[in-house]
Amino acid sequence: MNKSMVRAAFGILALSLTTLASAQVKPEDQIRYRQAGYSFMSWNMGKIKANLEGTYNKDQVAAAANAIAGIANSGMGALYGPGTDKAIGNVKTRVKPEFFKEGDNVGKIAREFNAAANDLAKVAASGDAAAVKTAFGKVGETCKSCHDKYRMED
Amino acid sequence: MNKSMVRAAFGILALSLTTLASAQVKPEDQIRYRQAGYSFMSWNMGKIKANLEGTYNKDQVAAAANAIAGIANSGMGALYGPGTDKAIGNVKTRVKPEFFKEGDNVGKIAREFNAAANDLAKVAASGDAAAVKTAFGKVGETCKSCHDKYRMED
Numbered sequence: 355m356n357k358s359m360v361r362a363a364f365g366i367l368a369l370s371l372t373t374l375a376s377a378q379v380k381p382e383d384q385i386r387y388r389q390a391g392y393s394f395m396s397w398n399m400g401k402i403k404a405n406l407e408g409t410y411n412k413d414q415v416a417a418a419a420n421a422i423a424g425i426a427n428s429g430m431g432a433l434y435g436p437g438t439d440k441a442i443g444n445v446k447t448r449v450k451p452e453f454f455k456e457g458d459n460v461g462k463i464a465r466e467f468n469a470a471a472n473d474l475a476k477v478a479a480s481g482d483a484a485a486v487k488t489a490f491g492k493v494g495e496t497c498k499s500c501h502d503k504y505r506m507e508d
Numbered sequence: 509m510n511k512s513m514v515r516a517a518f519g520i521l522a523l524s525l526t527t528l529a530s531a532q533v534k535p536e537d538q539i540r541y542r543q544a545g546y547s548f549m550s551w552n553m554g555k556i557k558a559n560l561e562g563t564y565n566k567d568q569v570a571a572a573a574n575a576i577a578g579i580a581n582s583g584m585g586a587l588y589g590p591g592t593d594k595a596i597g598n599v600k601t602r603v604k605p606e607f608f609k610e611g612d613n614v615g616k617i618a619r620e621f622n623a624a625a626n627d628l629a630k631v632a633a634s635g636d637a638a639a640v641k642t643a644f645g646k647v648g649e650t651c652k653s654c655h656d657k658y659r660m661e662d
Binding site: 378379383387389390391393394395397398400401414415417418420421422423424425427428429433455 | 533543551580582601
């Protein structure tokens with residue numbers, strides 16, 4: 355998978371990437387950084403879920419949604435460069451080989467995820483818990499659609 | 509260190525936290541999530557640095573700055589709860605014990621970091637590379653001020 359394929363796969367996500375900046379990140383660090391991004395989004399998804407199921411704190415939900423959107427919009431497609439399709443030493447990855455072969459579908463899911471994350475951030479700023487619940491569900495669906503298809507079991 | 513001390517230490521950062529939501533995260537996961545946040549910010553700082561030193565891409569810099577600000581504003585103080593001051597199994601941490609004893613100073617650094625990250629995001633949206641260079645330098649200084657005092661060497 356070469357750089358232009360990554361770019362195609364991530365569609366609009368990749369438009370903001372300069373080749374220079376992404377090329378300087380070692381493959382093992384690309385894996386670490388992408389896992390860090392998903393991990394941090396996961397924490398923030400968990401906070402929003404806890405707010406929806408318990409006491410709703412508008413500021414906490416808005417902050418969590420902004421963190422998720424900020425990460426989603428940061429151009430993570432650059433973290434799937436050549437050599438990042440399998441473990442590098444003790445840096446493991448759960449991404450399936452299909453991920454690197456089905457660029458059109460991956461790009462579609464990535465765009466849906468971004469749109470859902472941006473919508474969640476917008477709705478969260480309004481403080482409307484019911485609307486946040488709907489928007490949160492849509493983000494979760496886009497996460498799941500990628501995990502189901504492209505993430506290996508533990 | 510109890511919850512009210514964490515809250516004091518992180519000042520305004522902690523105001524948006526609900527006890528419920530933060531209490532549900534296991535100490536080892538708190539350590540993992542905070543490391544993920546710093547790691548992902550580090551990737552984005554690196555991208556901004558590469559843009560300042562090479563070809564400047566306004567959209568990439570703005571996206572990176574938004575990711576950093578989103579993470580900075582997400583209430584990471586909740587990830588320094590009881591039991592997170594030392595390694596848990598193979599989940600290691602480089603935070604020094606002093607971090608948990610010097611709440612006033614940690615809170616001061618955290619507020620300075622947040623302010624600098626928000627300023628960087630604002631300036632990055634304008635596309636003014638010279639202003640971004642200054643704002644980026646200030647974020648880096650606040651990172652360093654905490655690392656120098658509260659992070660162990662590798």
